[in-house]
Amino acid sequence: MLKTEKRDEIIRAALEIIAEHGFHGAPIAMIASRAGVGAGTIYRYFANKDILISVLYEDIEDRLFPYILQGYDSERPVRERFLHLGKALLQYFIENPLDFRYVEQFHGSPYGAALRRDRILGARENRDVFHEFFEEGISQQMIKDFPLTVIFDLAFGPVLYVVRDHILDVVKLDNVLITKIIEACWDGIRR
Amino acid sequence: MLKTEKRDEIIRAALEIIAEHGFHGAPIAMIASRAGVGAGTIYRYFANKDILISVLYEDIEDRLFPYILQGYDSERPVRERFLHLGKALLQYFIENPLDFRYVEQFHGSPYGAALRRDRILGARENRDVFHEFFEEGISQQMIKDFPLTVIFDLAFGPVLYVVRDHILDVVKLDNVLITKIIEACWDGIRR
DNA sequence: AGTCTCGGAGTGAATGTTCATTCCTAATGT
DNA sequence: ACATTAGGAATGAACATTCACTCCGAGACT
Known part of the structure; x- marks a missing residue:
């Protein structure tokens, strides 16, 4: 039931990194590590990076x-x-x-x-x-x-x-x- | 003496492509071909992409x-x-x-x-x-x-x-x- | 209660692609 | 001939995405 929790972490991390470094300087790997999850995990919540960006x-x-x-x-x-x-x-x-x-x-x-x-x-x-x-x-x-x-x-x-x-x-x-x-x-x- | 001419073409092409597709969707190869020059040529006029972007x-x-x-x-x-x-x-x-x-x-x-x-x-x-x-x-x-x-x-x-x-x-x-x-x-x- | 099985969430190394940049050759001008 | 400029294939790094695997908890079975 903690689905939301990981998802939120990912969103938070993505926000931080993109806000600071731009869409450029924000590789999935970096977002993942900032969120404390594996890179693959992000794809369990968001079909791809573009969608993550829109959802954000x-x-x-x-x-x-x-x-x-x-x-x-x-x-x-x-x-x-x-x-x-x-x-x-x-x-x-x-x-x-x-x-x-x-x-x-x-x-x-x-x-x-x-x-x-x-x-x-x-x-x-x-x-x-x-x-x-x-x-x-x-x-x-x-x-x-x-x-x-x-x-x-x-x-x-x-x-x-x-x-x-x-x-x-x-x-x-x-x-x-x-x-x-x-x-x-x-x-x-x-x- | 046509130095300027090629340079201008590169700048124009870069402007068009970046304005339309963002810094993302604007690979050097695409800019080069839009400008009608070889990819390497761009580097005769601009040390790297970042500098091209600033000069622009x-x-x-x-x-x-x-x-x-x-x-x-x-x-x-x-x-x-x-x-x-x-x-x-x-x-x-x-x-x-x-x-x-x-x-x-x-x-x-x-x-x-x-x-x-x-x-x-x-x-x-x-x-x-x-x-x-x-x-x-x-x-x-x-x-x-x-x-x-x-x-x-x-x-x-x-x-x-x-x-x-x-x-x-x-x-x-x-x-x-x-x-x-x-x-x-x-x-x-x-x- | 203890052991076993199953399913799905999580992982991160491996993959294939895309790109900036380099560098050697060809063309052009002097 | 020589020097300078252009070209674009080759290179290597960076990246998004995938996938084979691990882990864990919840039931099922004894």
Whole structure:
């Protein structure tokens, strides 16, 4: 019944190594030894490396969305909700830099390009939260009338770049700065 | 005297293949055949693949900056200059999608991480234009007072994401939309 | 209770492939 | 003729994937 345990170890190890060394510098043998399993074992859980890589990505989304939705209240005013979503996103990646590094590499690579039509952050059930939120904001005339995709880019593009800088240690983010940044994002999309 | 010619072919071929298939799916043999040269020839021009990859990146910057600076007039008002820079950046990548795909992959990879402290767009002489521009904008109280890095993220993060969407064909950008987008970026950073 | 059998999870050495790089020969120019 | 440049087969290293084997626990049998 401990199936999950080994599988989790493999996923954790793969995340660590790929985030740090890229898809390149992450041979199966290395992942296996970091996970404390035999190389062959990985193939008992994942048909091949590509599939491991995709599953890993979905795994991150499955942790990210619940985190963001914590304390999200769709009854609150638009601006307040935006600040919540933006901050939560920023915070999640700051707290989980490996996830960020991984997502970043994944998106830039051909693996990620396969996700094409699916929006940058998620395409599962949860995605609807963002969807609905922005659509409501637009119809309430609180948010500029752009295609949804563009609104995403305006709203969260800066957030992701700021996270990168924080991880690369070129900015030091504290709570005050974070709030100011998300407010600036809001200025970008609000009417 | 045709030294340059073969070299350019190699660079072009490498750009095409890497942009499309990633650093992965771009074996030297494939680059060579696309360039119409022998595999060994590549090594007459580039010591190894890593160096080819870095040179390729620098090459892109060397084309990007002159393009952006065309018609840039540091005497014009801050807002106007910002609109110029933003549009030019967007336009360059729309016109050169391979360059964009390449830069994107490069940044997300460990190669790019080596550029750490160097700012996201350039670290050569030209970089100063952006530098100076934002510093001036801040001291004139036209632009919000954030660390320079953050200003970059707020200003150009959205632009790069929009370009990605355009290339992935999830938005259709026309001149009107482009202008509106850059204006929204301005709203994000202006006081 | 003790012994035996079976099945499936786990292993890592062996395999075959893919690749960057080298190096010797051919071609080209001077 | 000589020097320089190009070519691409040959080389060896690195890697993903496979597979023959080990190990272990849960039943079955005595």
